Amino acid sequence: MIRWWVSALQLTELFVSTANVNRIVKEEENKEILTTTETSVDDLPPIVLVHGIFGFGKGRLGGLSYFAGAEEKDERVLVPDLGSLTSIYDRARELFYYLKGGQVDYGEEHSKAYGHSQFGRTYELGHYPEWDEDHPVHFVGHSAGAQVVRVLQQMLADKAFNGHENTSDKWVLSITSLSGAFNGTTRTYLDGMQPEDWRNMKPICLLQFCRLGTIIYDWLDISWLKAYYNFGFDHFNMSWKKKGIFGLIDCLLGNAGPFASGDWILPDLTIQGSLQLNSHLHTFPDTYYFSYATKRTRRIFGINVPSSIFGIHPLLFIRVLQMSQWRHPPDVSPPYKGYRDEDWQDNDGALNTISMTHPQIPVEHPSQFVGHDSDCQPLQPGIWYYKIVEGDHILFIVNRDRAGVQFDMIYDSIFERCRKHAFRKSQQTLPDEIHQ
Structure with a gap:
């Protein structure tokens, strides 16, 4: 009887010990998986979303998401x-220091030419300080943000940042453009830029009101605002x-400030301004x-007419109609050789569709139209693959409900392409693949 009880106690002890061992092993496995997952996420190249004109980043407008x-x-x-x-140009400089860290340096020559301080805000610790050729990034740019990224990549190739002599175009793994402004837009002329003098505005136009409001806003300098x-x-x-x-009066009269020097976004978005930028930019x-x-x-x-009434945002409908009827002034020299009005009539209310596919002026870059995703697999670097999507300029930003299912389809395809199809040495390991 005693032997039976002893055997029973031994079996119970063995069972409890085994359970404890299994629990400990399981906990260690979970810790290992968690650690591996965290390490793998940290090893993933960041995807950097770059906003367009009138846009904003994380933390602005009460936490509203631009994307x-x-x-x-x-x-x-x-x-x-x-x-x-x-x-x-200025935004490209800011983007570099946002990622790498340090005080924004706009460049001595540029700053003197346009009348502003050479140095801007300081990023004590960059959001991706290890950024280099072995730790590249993916960029996704909306509207003017796409051209900002192209300018930044060219700056990296030109080693244009003091104290960072090892930069190269290979710091950029991929660039995805969402309604990107590569070749300018005829809307700039409708809003007030002069076709014959693309750096300056008409005396009375929508952009003049924008100029006055911006100057007063910055002059008031209300910190919380x-x-x-x-x-x-x-x-x-x-x-x-x-x-x-007196400085305010000087700016309002157009004698000083960014609008006087032309160092702001609208001149860069004219066809002539984009041509000037593109003449120095490469596809790598x-x-x-x-x-x-x-x-x-x-x-x-x-x-050419608007394709829908209810499918176009009310703020853009009139502009879609106006841009579809745009005619370059006959008494003004065309913005580039071979310009035709009919090429620029398809639009999304802010940009002409011809401007968004790939860089085309003054020289057309290698490109391939994509009807189905299978048309571009496997992806080849150095080629602009492009799709034409039915939607207005703000369909895929700010309010995701407007785009509905299409919103998820677009961004899911962008992130999947970054993670699974755009790589150099070896295919990246996805966090959700670690458990398999």
Whole structure:
């Protein structure tokens, strides 16, 4: 009887010990999986979402997402806050230091030429300080943000950042453009830029009201208001603390500030301004390129008209109609050799569709139209793959409900392409593949 009890106790002890061992082993496995997952996420190249004109980054407008929450679709996404009206050049400089860290340096020569401070805000610790050729990034740019990324890549190739002599175009793994402004837009002329003098505005136009409002906003320099939203002109020192009342008058009269020097976004978005930028920009052989061009027009009886009434945002409908009827002034020299009005009539209310597919002026870059995703697999670097999507310019930002299922389809395909199809040495391991 005693032996039976002893045997029973031994079996019980063995069972409990085995259970404890299994529990400990399981906990260690879970810790190992968790650690591996965290390490793998940290090893993933960041996907950087770059906003367009009048845009904003993370933390602005009370936490509103410019990309309508698309940044939550991947484990490692960055959403920088760049100047919403500053020039493409200045924004590219800001983007570099946002990632790498340090004080924004706009360059001595550029700063003197355009009359602003050489140095801007300081990023004590960059959001991706290890950024280099072995740790590249994916960029996704909306509207003017796409051209900002191209300018930044060219700066990297040209080693244009003091103290960072090892930069190269290979720091950029892929560029995805969402309604990107590569070749300018005829809307700039409708809003007030002069076709014959693309750096300057007409005396009375919509952009003049924008100019006056921006100058006053920056001059007032209300800290909580600028923390909520900022046009990005702090390096022009237009605050009342530095300019005073006479400085304000000088800016309003057009004698000083970004609008006087032309160092702001609109001149860069004219066809002539884009041509000037593009003449220095390359498509690089080790970078993957993909663009989504949007349009909200169709041709009826030989005339381009808006393709929908209810499918176009009310703020853009009139502009879709106006841009579809645009005619370059006959008494003004065309913006480039071979220009034709009919090429520029399809549009999304802000940009012409021809501007969004791939860089085309002054020289057309290698490109391939994509009807189905299988048309571009496997992806080849150095080629602009592009799709044409039915939608207006703001369909895929701010309000995801407007795009519905199409929103998820677009961003899911973008992130999947970044993670599974755009790589150099070996295919990346996805976090959800670690458990398999």
